Amino acid sequence: MSSLGDVILASSFPLALKDVVPDASITFLTKDAFTSVFENNPAVDELVSFSRRGNALSDIFSAARELRSKRFDLVFDLQRNPRSRLLCLLARPRACARAEGDGLSRHAMVRFKNFRPRRVRHSVERFLSAAQKPFGPVPALRPRMFLDEEEKDSAWAFVRFSRGRGGRPIVGICPGARWQTKMWGTERMSLLVEKLNGEGIDVCVLGGKADEAAIEEVKGRCGELEGVRFHSGDLRSLATLMSRCDCVVSNDSGLMHMAHAVGTPVVAIFGSTIPEFGFYPPDSRSVVISKSFHCKPCDVHGRKDCKEGDMRCMESIDVSNVYDEVQRVLEGRKKTRSGAGSRLELPRFVLGDGEPSSGGREWSLPETGTVAVRVPNWVGDAVMAHPSLAALRQCAAGLKIIAVTHERVANLLEDGRLADALVRVHSGGIVGLLKTALTLRKRNCTVGVAMPDSFSSALMLWLGAVRKVVGFRGELRAGMLAVSLRRDRWSHLCEQYAQLLPRGCTPGPKPTLIASPVELGCAWTLLEDAGVSEASVPVLLAPGATYGETKRWSEQNYVRLVKLLTERAGLQVVLLGSQAEKELCGRITAESNGSVADLSGRTSLRELAALASLAGLFVGNDSGAVHVAAATGCPVVVIFGSSDPSWTTPRGGEVRVLYKKVSCSPCFRKECPYDLQCLRQIEVEEVFQAAMEVRRGDRG
Numbered sequence: 001m002s003s004l005g006d007v008i009l010a011s012s013f014p015l016a017l018k019d020v021v022p023d024a025s026i027t028f029l030t031k032d033a034f035t036s037v038f039e040n041n042p043a044v045d046e047l048v049s050f051s052r053r054g055n056a057l058s059d060i061f062s063a064a065r066e067l068r069s070k071r072f073d074l075v076f077d078l079q080r081n082p083r084s085r086l087l088c089l090l091a092r093p094r095a096c097a098r099a100e101g102d103g104l105s106r107h108a109m110v111r112f113k114n115f116r117p118r119r120v121r122h123s124v125e126r127f128l129s130a131a132q133k134p135f136g137p138v139p140a141l142r143p144r145m146f147l148d149e150e151e152k153d154s155a156w157a158f159v160r161f162s163r164g165r166g167g168r169p170i171v172g173i174c175p176g177a178r179w180q181t182k183m184w185g186t187e188r189m190s191l192l193v194e195k196l197n198g199e200g201i202d203v204c205v206l207g208g209k210a211d212e213a214a215i216e217e218v219k220g221r222c223g224e225l226e227g228v229r230f231h232s233g234d235l236r237s238l239a240t241l242m243s244r245c246d247c248v249v250s251n252d253s254g255l256m257h258m259a260h261a262v263g264t265p266v267v268a269i270f271g272s273t274i275p276e277f278g279f280y281p282p283d284s285r286s287v288v289i290s291k292s293f294h295c296k297p298c299d300v301h302g303r304k305d306c307k308e309g310d311m312r313c314m315e316s317i318d319v320s321n322v323y324d325e326v327q328r329v330l331e332g333r334k335k336t337r338s339g340a341g342s343r344l345e346l347p348r349f350v351l352g353d354g355e356p357s358s359g360g361r362e363w364s365l366p367e368t369g370t371v372a373v374r375v376p377n378w379v380g381d382a383v384m385a386h387p388s389l390a391a392l393r394q395c396a397a398g399l400k401i402i403a404v405t406h407e408r409v410a411n412l413l414e415d416g417r418l419a420d421a422l423v424r425v426h427s428g429g430i431v432g433l434l435k436t437a438l439t440l441r442k443r444n445c446t447v448g449v450a451m452p453d454s455f456s457s458a459l460m461l462w463l464g465a466v467r468k469v470v471g472f473r474g475e476l477r478a479g480m481l482a483v484s485l486r487r488d489r490w491s492h493l494c495e496q497y498a499q500l501l502p503r504g505c506t507p508g509p510k511p512t513l514i515a516s517p518v519e520l521g522c523a524w525t526l527l528e529d530a531g532v533s534e535a536s537v538p539v540l541l542a543p544g545a546t547y548g549e550t551k552r553w554s555e556q557n558y559v560r561l562v563k564l565l566t567e568r569a570g571l572q573v574v575l576l577g578s579q580a581e582k583e584l585c586g587r588i589t590a591e592s593n594g595s596v597a598d599l600s601g602r603t604s605l606r607e608l609a610a611l612a613s614l615a616g617l618f619v620g621n622d623s624g625a626v627h628v629a630a631a632t633g634c635p636v637v638v639i640f641g642s643s644d645p646s647w648t649t650p651r652g653g654e655v656r657v658l659y660k661k662v663s664c665s666p667c668f669r670k671e672c673p674y675d676l677q678c679l680r681q682i683e684v685e686e687v688f689q690a691a692m693e694v695r696r697g698d699r700g
Helices: 004-010 012-020 032-037 056-069 082-091 104-109 123-135 149-153 156-164 185-199 208-224 235-243 254-261 318-337 379-384 388-397 407-413 429-443 455-463 493-498 519-530 555-568 580-592 604-616 623-630 682-692
Strands: 026-033 046-050 074-077 097-099 172-174 200-205 227-233 248-253 266-270 287-292 346-352 371-375 400-403 422-423 447-450 468-472 483-485 538-541 573-575 595-597 619-620 636-639 655-658
Touching: 004 123, 004 254, 012 123, 026 032, 032 046, 046 371, 056 082, 056 407, 074 082, 074 123, 097 123, 149 235, 156 287, 172 185, 172 254, 172 595, 172 636, 185 200, 185 208, 185 318, 200 208, 200 235, 200 388, 200 619, 208 227, 227 235, 235 254, 248 318, 248 619, 266 318, 287 318, 287 468, 371 388, 371 429, 371 455, 379 493, 388 400, 388 636, 400 407, 400 429, 407 422, 407 604, 422 447, 429 455, 447 455, 455 468, 455 493, 519 555, 519 604, 538 555, 538 595, 538 623, 555 682, 573 580, 580 636, 595 636, 604 623, 619 623, 619 682, 623 636, 636 682
Parallel strands: 026 046, 074 097, 172 200, 172 248, 200 227, 248 266, 266 287, 287 346, 371 400, 371 447, 400 422, 447 468, 468 483, 538 573, 538 619, 573 595, 619 636, 636 655
Antiparallel strands: none
């Protein structure tokens, strides 16, 4: 691998491989300049360095001879370029497995600026795909650099420098980058250093030997400031100093990945590249700042100069914006003091348009008329659309709102709080779509909002003679949309739906479902009929998931969980599910020797919400039921499998997410070719402990 960033990201590979094959002897081949990245790595048994002495073919044959002498059973090719392929061929292993490539997708994003893949795969996940071929899914572990005690002690002078000055936080600043279009600029970095220092934050400006010019320029601009230090050195010394920082500000460079590898959160600034390439820091405490322009991305790796000549992708990122994000990271560390997770996570993305959109991203509501909103078909998605529907209802006080909804979610909107009328989508494919469009034509709708990004949702509103259709671009819908918006797929689904709202319409952060007194009375009658005592606060379990097996924790796990909840915790448990899940709940009830109450197939969505309002806890798979429960304020433990909690975590009350990311996660498949490893790794005891921690002892 030719870049420091790729090598650091690849450090997760031997760790994940050792987790799956603990007895394997692992040898890692890398360039001389990067061998220090793998020092002290417990998963690497031997390091082989690849020397560059001028003659490329001679270097390859020399390395191949050494590899061939070791008689490997299996070789993994993470780089997939002609040189690595030739090395694999000459090494003569018994078998070879290559990582999957994303090069075509990245080049498509450069060529067609508006193209974005539906699933963004991090480079670590791409590397791990090589191990997945012979061994199945492996844990999606984060990159790591391991420091020994001597190295940690060597940073003591640096730590004492700030800790002895009243415990001031330390922020690392990395002004350099390999490519000019990836550099935020030494002037802005200098202003950030001065602003941080003026607010009582100590700063260490860091870089490698290649960054010395940038460091000197920052030093010249800042002058002599108390609490500011400058350091350029080798990789290990930089890693040691970064490990002592509370936050690191970096361009999209190898040092950004190094900071994450030693467990320090990063504020990453992206210029000519985009996070969709898969090179962002995979840490939920970190932040990625990026602005969109018509010319971005201009290259997969970066350029020496800007095609437009003005570096607008970097110029548009203000010093105050970066400073605010640093403060948020420091506040987050102060509150939790938690370290980096062991597996890959999504950072927080601060994205924005750097220039006005020619398509008119913002739109306004008319003063009079009717607004048709095509509501998502899935229950969970419909619940996550509630904050946007509530905000639209408030902004459109003088307008009539019609919710165009699938029958399965219509019950959620029947109370009339969010819509004046419902138009149920007819089933039957294209015929049903035409019938629904004819119904809409009779309503004379002024504006239509297509919340799903499917072709059919926009076509339905367009055929329904809606004068202005608003929706996300893509799916060949451009000709039907009067206002076409780019979807920010990095954000939670609640925020994605909020992007469709008109100017000045701001939704709340979470959905809210309120059961009426009549609904609460009916719910309590259901509990009494099921044998739940009046004094108890029941635990609700939803073991099903409409989507398929890849979202369902195993039946036997739920049986064991019921046993722990009833026998160890002494709680009353109630099973819930749709009519299709009645058989599943019946088997769990039978295997639990009748110690649970079974209400599957007997509740509507609003009755489910009322039951959750009376419960002390809700445990379920990633399904619509847990979203309904969370929206009532009931504490929820949700088990994720093939989907991604960063997009669809339930919001409402206290929510505990259990998710074991493996190399193929998230796949969004309905059937798993790898024996459901993402769900199998979630232990019953782990779910029970989470349930006991979030459970409330009285009714909501």
